[in-house]
Amino acid sequence: xARWQPDAPGRLAxxxxxxxxxxxxxxxxxxxxxxxxxxxxxxFFRYFPxxxxxxxGGGTVTDLLVEGITSAPPTAGALDAVAxxxxxxxxxxxxxxxxxxxxxxxxxxxxxxxxxxREALKRIDLTASMIEALGRRGVPDLDARVAAxxxxxxxxxxxxxxxxxxxxxxxGALARQALAEVRGADALR
Amino acid sequence: xARWQPDAPGRLAxxxxxxxxxxxxxxxxxxxxxxxxxxxxxxFFRYFPxxxxxxxGGGTVTDLLVEGITSAPPTAGALDAVAxxxxxxxxxxxxxxxxxxxxxxxxxxxxxxxxxxREALKRIDLTASMIEALGRRGVPDLDARVAAxxxxxxxxxxxxxxxxxxxxxxxGALARQALAEVRGADALR
Numbered sequence: 001x002a003r004w005q006p007d008a009p010g011r012l013a014x015x016x017x018x019x020x021x022x023x024x025x026x027x028x029x030x031x032x033x034x035x036x037x038x039x040x041x042x043x044f045f046r047y048f049p050x051x052x053x054x055x056x057g058g059g060t061v062t063d064l065l066v067e068g069i070t071s072a073p074p075t076a077g078a079l080d081a082v083a084x085x086x087x088x089x090x091x092x093x094x095x096x097x098x099x100x101x102x103x104x105x106x107x108x109x110x111x112x113x114x115x116x117x118r119e120a121l122k123r124i125d126l127t128a129s130m131i132e133a134l135g136r137r138g139v140p141d142l143d144a145r146v147a148a149x150x151x152x153x154x155x156x157x158x159x160x161x162x163x164x165x166x167x168x169x170x171x172g173a174l175a176r177q178a179l180a181e182v183r184g185a186d187a188l189r
Numbered sequence: 190x191a192r193w194q195p196d197a198p199g200r201l202a203x204x205x206x207x208x209x210x211x212x213x214x215x216x217x218x219x220x221x222x223x224x225x226x227x228x229x230x231x232x233f234f235r236y237f238p239x240x241x242x243x244x245x246g247g248g249t250v251t252d253l254l255v256e257g258i259t260s261a262p263p264t265a266g267a268l269d270a271v272a273x274x275x276x277x278x279x280x281x282x283x284x285x286x287x288x289x290x291x292x293x294x295x296x297x298x299x300x301x302x303x304x305x306x307r308e309a310l311k312r313i314d315l316t317a318s319m320i321e322a323l324g325r326r327g328v329p330d331l332d333a334r335v336a337a338x339x340x341x342x343x344x345x346x347x348x349x350x351x352x353x354x355x356x357x358x359x360x361g362a363l364a365r366q367a368l369a370e371v372r373g374a375d376a377l378r
Contacts, residue, residue: 078376113310120309121302140375145342147376153338186329187267187336188377 009047009057011037016054017101020108025115052118055105062129064089069133078139082130082151083179086158090172094162103163127152154178198236198246200226205243206290209297214304241307244294251318253278258322267328271319271340272368275347279361283351292352316341343367 015036019028030051034044048054068085076084094102109115127148134144158175204225208217219240223233237243257274265273298304316337323333347364354363
């Protein structure tokens with residue numbers, strides 16, 4: 001029974017999103033999500049501690065961003081290292097085939113305070129991971145905090161435009177554009 | 190019975206903080222908090238929807254920041270308007286007599302995921318309120334977002350230093366200093 005299931009977390013997230021849209025977040029149970037995904041409740045709990053977590057696929061984005069910052073060219077400044085990481089994220093995670101899912105997911109998050117809270121905390125943890133990764137590159141703490149804070153804003157702007165992009169612009173290009181806009185903001189003069 | 194209670198939300202927050210420290214957040218009930226404050230459960234629920242909310246005193250900080258941004262001199266740029274608001278906050282809310290409470294409160298928040306989540310969402314709502322208030326001053330959206338994002342960082346740094354300030358430095362002075370540091374960060378070059 002406990003055999004390996006290919007992409008179980010992805011199937012659970014997709015099933016959960018369908019059910020949240022069809023019958024609401026509150027009235028959907030973990031058992032229903034597992035059944036819809038063709039899996040068991042215990043498989044669900046192997047990947048997620050609770051229902052609230054199912055749309056926050058276990059740290060993948062954080063890992064990719066940290067990896068991107070770490071592997072940015074040694075000469076890159078703090079904000080450039082973040083830009084490099086966002087670009088990598090666009091190539092490996094926020095790809096065209098994930099765009100529709102990401103847009104539907106965001107709409108469900110936006111509509112539920114419980115999920116907005118979880119998302120807000122994930123955002124803070126993501127920022128903290130970026131600060132740490134920049135620190136390991138030798139970036140002084142204050143610079144790392146400023147770069148991570150602006151990087152988070154760039155990410156938000158780019159993600160928001162990406163899920164609405166009607167010409168299918170790719171995430172990396174949108175992130176580069178948003179970064180240029182943020183860097184040019186009058187507020188920084 | 191339903192007579193007016195002077196500073197009921199403040200008394201409930203103080204009682205809750207004492208109890209959370211004494212016996213833990215999880216094992217404290219709303220009834221215990223109300224009793225410790227010399228109030229009733231129904232008075233508690235007049236001010237707070239649930240136990241989780243009792244340490245987030247109903248939007249006062251947001252109101253003060255928005256008011257500060259609104260009343261900043263018309264010539265002030267986006268980030269200066271935020272600085273003006275932080276200064277006002279230091280004069281009217283983060284005063285010396287609140288410092289010890291704020292430090293104890295932060296320690297309890299940091300130790301509980303549920304409370305960290307609520308705090309993270311409050312932070313996002315606070316940033317959104319700052320963006321709106323800047324927008325009403327005619328600041329373009331992108332500038333407002335950058336200023337609010339950096340303003341939030343300045344606030345975090347200043348608050349963190351303030352609750353640890355062993356020479357009793359005031360919040361406003363710490364916020365001005367943090368703002369100067371953030372503005373001078375290499376990451377913005």
